[in-house]
Amino acid sequence: MKELHILNLGAGVQSTTLYLMFLRGVLQPQIDYAIFADTGEEPTPVYRHLEWLQSLNGPRILVRSIGRLGEDLKHGRNSTGQRFASIPAYTTDEPGSPKGMIRRQCTKEYKLDVIEQTIRHEIVGLKPRQWFPRDEVHVRQYLGISFDEAGRAARVRLRFAEVPWATPLFPLIERQITRAMCQQRLKAFGVPHEVPRSACVFCPYRSNDEWRWLRDNDPTGFQRAVEIDVALRTPGNVVNRNLDQKLYVHRSCVPLAEAFIEKKESFRDQTFMGFYQECNGLCGN
Numbered sequence: 001m002k003e004l005h006i007l008n009l010g011a012g013v014q015s016t017t018l019y020l021m022f023l024r025g026v027l028q029p030q031i032d033y034a035i036f037a038d039t040g041e042e043p044t045p046v047y048r049h050l051e052w053l054q055s056l057n058g059p060r061i062l063v064r065s066i067g068r069l070g071e072d073l074k075h076g077r078n079s080t081g082q083r084f085a086s087i088p089a090y091t092t093d094e095p096g097s098p099k100g101m102i103r104r105q106c107t108k109e110y111k112l113d114v115i116e117q118t119i120r121h122e123i124v125g126l127k128p129r130q131w132f133p134r135d136e137v138h139v140r141q142y143l144g145i146s147f148d149e150a151g152r153a154a155r156v157r158l159r160f161a162e163v164p165w166a167t168p169l170f171p172l173i174e175r176q177i178t179r180a181m182c183q184q185r186l187k188a189f190g191v192p193h194e195v196p197r198s199a200c201v202f203c204p205y206r207s208n209d210e211w212r213w214l215r216d217n218d219p220t221g222f223q224r225a226v227e228i229d230v231a232l233r234t235p236g237n238v239v240n241r242n243l244d245q246k247l248y249v250h251r252s253c254v255p256l257a258e259a260f261i262e263k264k265e266s267f268r269d270q271t272f273m274g275f276y277q278e279c280n281g282l283c284g285n
């Protein structure tokens, strides 16, 4: 039985820590590949960080994409031209008073499926619709979920229960390594910049701290978020057709350009709302 060792690389704090632990031999056996599923919408500092990771000449990093998520949203289609894949936008019929959130489909389509297709076709060499040779090849997939997010691992395990040819592994949880400990390790590994949290610039899973960070560190990315936020409410757009409620990327349900992002949120609120989760090719909440 051939074993393949693959890292889901989101290029955020946790998955970068794993990549560097493999690179330095702290984790073994060595991975064969790291896969970065690119939505085409990450902040510029994430792409710069990804380039830095690639410059280390460690295990090969495959950057793969099925399309630019924001463009597909604006045009009301998904990556295959079907109905659009929704992002977890906030909804309300009363601006300023959030009522709910729509279902998230973007992670599966633009990240999970991209990683799976890369493994099936590019790495294992299967043709479209060919059965996975589960008696010959098994994939050990490493996921950057830290000890403080252990609840997510249960959901990932459930998803993997339907994938007989792959086993999910959580080295950070096994070693009780938290996100804060990852940040310490990144410093110890000599990363010469702060590793940003990876997420699409318009991802609604963002705290005010993170909106301010985006505005101050990637003004172009922040403008892109404003553009997509407006597109979500433009009358006649497919993305909001048949919806009684309006969609917003900021949780206050105010247009992002006007949202009071200076408002402080407690750490408890931020973690409760899931803002510290890294959408790095993992299954969603």
Ligand code: SF4
Pocket: 039, 087, 088, 104, 106, 107, 110, 111, 198, 199, 200, 202, 203, 204, 205, 279
């Ligand atoms: S970062 Fe947010 S918007 Fe982007 S794919 Fe993940 S959940 Fe969707």
